[in-house]
Amino acid sequence: MNATSFLKRKxxxxxxxxxxxxLPLLSPPPYLIHIITFIFIWSYITTxxxxxxxxxLVSLGHGAFLGIGAYISILLFNYYNISPWIGMLLGGMGAxxxxxxxxxxxxxxxxxxxxxxLVTLALGEVVALIINAFRDVTGGSxxxxxxxxxxxxxxxxxxxxxxxxxxxxxxxxxxxxxWQIIDRSRIxxxxxxxxxxxxxxxxxxxxxxxxxxxxxxxxxxxxATGGVLYTQYMTYVNPETLSGVGVSLAxxxxxxxxGMFHLWGSTIGTAMIVSLEEYIRIxxxxxxxxxxxxxxxxxxxALIIFLPKGLYGTISDYWQKRKRISEEQPKMKLxxxx
Amino acid sequence: xxxxxxxxxxxxxxxxxxxxxxxxxxxxxxxxxxxxHLAYGQFVMLGMYIIFLLMTTYKMNIFIASLISCIILxxxxxxxxxxxxxxxLKSPRLNQLLALAGLIIIFENMAMxxxxxxxxxxxxxxxxxxxxxxxxxxxxxxxxxxxIITLLGLNLFLNKTYVGLAIxxxxxxxxxxxxxxxxxxxxxxxxxxTGGILSGIVASFFMPIYTVHPHFGSAFTLMAFIIVIxxxxxxxxxxxxxxxxxxxxxxxxAVLTSTEIADSIALIxxxxxxxxRPQGLxxxxxxx
Numbered sequence: 358m359n360a361t362s363f364l365k366r367k368x369x370x371x372x373x374x375x376x377x378x379x380l381p382l383l384s385p386p387p388y389l390i391h392i393i394t395f396i397f398i399w400s401y402i403t404t405x406x407x408x409x410x411x412x413x414l415v416s417l418g419h420g421a422f423l424g425i426g427a428y429i430s431i432l433l434f435n436y437y438n439i440s441p442w443i444g445m446l447l448g449g450m451g452a453x454x455x456x457x458x459x460x461x462x463x464x465x466x467x468x469x470x471x472x473x474x475l476v477t478l479a480l481g482e483v484v485a486l487i488i489n490a491f492r493d494v495t496g497g498s499x500x501x502x503x504x505x506x507x508x509x510x511x512x513x514x515x516x517x518x519x520x521x522x523x524x525x526x527x528x529x530x531x532x533x534x535x536w537q538i539i540d541r542s543r544i545x546x547x548x549x550x551x552x553x554x555x556x557x558x559x560x561x562x563x564x565x566x567x568x569x570x571x572x573x574x575x576x577x578x579x580x581a582t583g584g585v586l587y588t589q590y591m592t593y594v595n596p597e598t599l600s601g602v603g604v605s606l607a608x609x610x611x612x613x614x615x616g617m618f619h620l621w622g623s624t625i626g627t628a629m630i631v632s633l634e635e636y637i638r639i640x641x642x643x644x645x646x647x648x649x650x651x652x653x654x655x656x657x658x659a660l661i662i663f664l665p666k667g668l669y670g671t672i673s674d675y676w677q678k679r680k681r682i683s684e685e686q687p688k689m690k691l692x693x694x695x
Numbered sequence: 696x697x698x699x700x701x702x703x704x705x706x707x708x709x710x711x712x713x714x715x716x717x718x719x720x721x722x723x724x725x726x727x728x729x730x731x732h733l734a735y736g737q738f739v740m741l742g743m744y745i746i747f748l749l750m751t752t753y754k755m756n757i758f759i760a761s762l763i764s765c766i767i768l769x770x771x772x773x774x775x776x777x778x779x780x781x782x783x784l785k786s787p788r789l790n791q792l793l794a795l796a797g798l799i800i801i802f803e804n805m806a807m808x809x810x811x812x813x814x815x816x817x818x819x820x821x822x823x824x825x826x827x828x829x830x831x832x833x834x835x836x837x838x839x840x841x842x843i844i845t846l847l848g849l850n851l852f853l854n855k856t857y858v859g860l861a862i863x864x865x866x867x868x869x870x871x872x873x874x875x876x877x878x879x880x881x882x883x884x885x886x887x888x889t890g891g892i893l894s895g896i897v898a899s900f901f902m903p904i905y906t907v908h909p910h911f912g913s914a915f916t917l918m919a920f921i922i923v924i925x926x927x928x929x930x931x932x933x934x935x936x937x938x939x940x941x942x943x944x945x946x947x948x949a950v951l952t953s954t955e956i957a958d959s960i961a962l963i964x965x966x967x968x969x970x971x972r973p974q975g976l977x978x979x980x981x982x983x
Contacts, residue, residue: 415789459966466970471731471788475924476969479962482917486962490955602917606796613793647807654800658779661794665786 377526381519390518392635396628397525398590402583403611403623404532408539408576410609410617412552413470414569418477419580419608421484422452424600426581427588428488428495434512435504441513445585449578455480456577457570464566469555478605485601500595503588513589521590528586529624532579536620539572548572614660616670625669630657698828703950704943705829711942712839716900717919718926718934719842719849720893726866726929727886730780731788733795735894735919736912737802742768742898743907744806747815757819757902765895772891773884780887781880799913806909816906834903841900845893846935852889862886866929918958921965927975937976 381390406419429451430444459480463473489497508516515521539545547568550558559565588594598604609617615626634653641649664671717739724732742764749760779798783791821833853859864872865882873879905911922941926933941961949957968976 417792462970466973468970468973472969472973474789474792475920476966478917479921479966479969483959483962483966486955486959490953490959602913606793609789610793610796613790647804650804651801651808654797654804657797657800658794661790661797662779662782665783665790 381522387518390522392631394518394522394525394590396624396631397522397529398583398587399608399611399631400624400627401525401529401532401586402580403608403615403627404529404536405576405579405583406608407612407617407623408536408579409572410612412548412572414548414552414572415470415474415609416477416573416576417474417605417609418479418481419576420481420600420602420605421455421477422577422580423584423587423604424481424484424488424596425452425455426584427594427599428501429581430585431501431503431588431594432494435501440511441585441589442511445513445582448585449581452577452581453574456573460570460573461566464569467555478602481600481605482602485596488596488600496595498596500593503592503594505592514592525586525590528583533620533624535575535579540620544568544571610657612667614657614664614667616667616673619667619669619673622667622669626667629668699950700947702829703946705831706835707943707946708939709831709835709839709942710946711939712842713835713900713904714918714922714942715935715938716838716842716845716897717915718922718938719845719931720890720897721919722923722926722929722931722934723849723862723886723893724890725923727862728776728780728883731792731795731920732890733792733916734775734798734802734912735890736914736916737799738768738771738891738894738912739897739901739915740806740907740909740912741771741802742895743902743905743911744810744815746898746902747817747907748810750817757817757899761895761899761902764898765892768891768895768898769888770891772887772889772894775891776884776887780883799916803909803912810909812909814906814908817902819903821903832904838900838904841896842935845896846931849893849931858885918961921961925965925968925975927977930975930977933975933977 377393380393402419402423406416409416426445426448429448430441433439433444433447434441459476462468463476468476488495492498495501503514506512506514508514508520547558547563550561550563551565551568555565584599587599611626611630612623613626614630615624616622617626633656637649637653637656641652660668666674717736720738721732721735724730724735745764745767746757746760749755749763750757755763775798779794780791783794821837824831824833824836853863861872861877861882862885864875864877865879865886869879872882901907918941922938923934925937925941926935941964944964945957945961948960
């Protein structure tokens with residue numbers, strides 16, 4: 358690839374990034390900044406989920422990791438005044454530990470496909486139930502509010518939303534960057550082979566358990582940090598929004614509707630779903646309680662039926678097909694003339 | 696303490712009967728259409744609302760109301776198969792799962808729009824029987840007997856009728872069934888209708904026990920799934936037995952600790968069994 362085509366390819370991306378970076382300087386309404394920050398945070402979590410999802414390692418229990426990360430960090434901060442940056446690390450390690458135990462057991466005993474999805478679904482619910490059970494410490498389903506210390510980088514709390522905007526952007530960029538690194542490494546090839554056919558992959562000497570555990574641990578750790586990011590931004594956690602079945606299914610929803618096999622798929626899916634949700638809520642939410650959610654649900658089901666590869670996946674497949682046709686066309690003409 | 700545990704065991708067995716009732720329809724759909732029907736609990740919720748509506752607004756008898764709700768849910772099952780599941784039969788399992796999760800959002804909020812978020816129940820007082828220190832709620836006992844009758848009826852339907860034979864054949868081997876001249880599309884429709892009717896039956900037996908609210912279904916769906924998979928997908932007897940296991944385990948551990956811990960113990964048992972015997976207690980391992 359030469360320099361000009363590289364620039365040409367990256368040009369729209371650079372413009373987009375520049376636009377995102379200078380947007381806050383144009384003093385937009387705070388609501389817009391809030392929504393974009395929200396999209397960044399959930400895109401980060403969804404991208405991290407699709408590290409596993411793209412290799413057919415479908416986890417429906419990422420709510421467990423979100424909940425573990427968020428609650429470890431908030432409990433340490435509220436009770437012992439430990440900085441959420443350290444809490445983020447410890448929360449991530451806690452989530453990775455759970456992922457290690459469950460993941461090793463699953464991969465060792467050959468629990469794959471639907472069974473893996475169902476086991477992880479149960480895990481998400483277990484974490485939600487345990488948070489509820491220790492309601493003296495965690496506040497149960499009433500949730501827990503973050504102690505306020507004003508603006509302090511050490512305690513990862515800012516009074517203005519704009520800081521979170523940039524911080525979550527950095528997180529999202531990191532997740533996308535890591536995706537690229539994984540995509541270009543040996544790991545991607547090994548996991549791709551495992552995802553296609555595990556027994557065949559094992560027969561050519563790929564260490565299945567090791568590779569699968571590696572990606573699971575990375576995904577769990579980063580998801581937990583996403584949980585901490587969410588907690589610091591919202592300054593409130595509760596088991597319903599961070600673990601349990603609802604959120605565990607909402608993450609794959611976003612990934613699938615964007616196209617989980619592509620780098621930008623999760624981000625686009627999240628942007629689409631979050632803005633759709635907000636739009637419907639603002640347009641219809643005040644008039645009839647609940648009707649907005651009905652529309653939202655109908656749209657989701659319709660999108661799943663008509664765009665099975667996700668928005669980005671469908672569009673990029675379409676473009677590739679067009680490109681292939683337009684490349685083949687001149688050759689055919691030449692052959693005809695000759 | 697022994698008395699407490701003994702009565703918890705008895706209640707657990709009765710709860711197992713209630714859960715077993717819940718599991719039949721799910722098991723049938725799981726076995727035949729091979730789809731994880733996440734919105735099954737929401738079907739039961741809708742059925743309970745229909746019974747509630749018919750009994751309060753139209754002053755109907757509970758038996759007639761239950762019958763009508765069974766018919767409506769059967770039709771809803773057919774609609775579900777035609778509109779949502781048929782286009783998704785060939786797509787990845789995750790897409791099917793998420794489409795049904797989308798249906799949960801639709802059904803729950805529809806109920807919220809139509810009936811509001813209040814808890815609704817019917818006024819039906821069934822006595823509590825007691826033998827010595829053991830107290831038995833008649834409504835649970837009725838549901839328990841109902842579960843056994845439904846299991847027998849379902850067994851007759853699947854084993855003694857031609858349609859039942861077609862359903863079982865489709866569950867076992869789709870390709871050979873098509874060679875025998877059975878159209879799987881029809882079998883799927885009939886299965887979904889049966890599943891809907893079964894959820895109507897569940898709703899009628901649940902009506903005297905629980906009060907209904909829009910999020911009623913989600914409380915049961917996960918537990919119902921665990922039971923289905925624990926017993927072996929599509930295996931009715933396995934589902935029946937594991938319903939009792941889960942019922943007894945949750946009610947004894949709820950007495951000893953708290954309900955949340957009891958539920959998580961059930962889930963952890965599920966995870967452990969999944970690791971050792973992914974095909975379920977009575978399932979047959981498919982060759983991979």
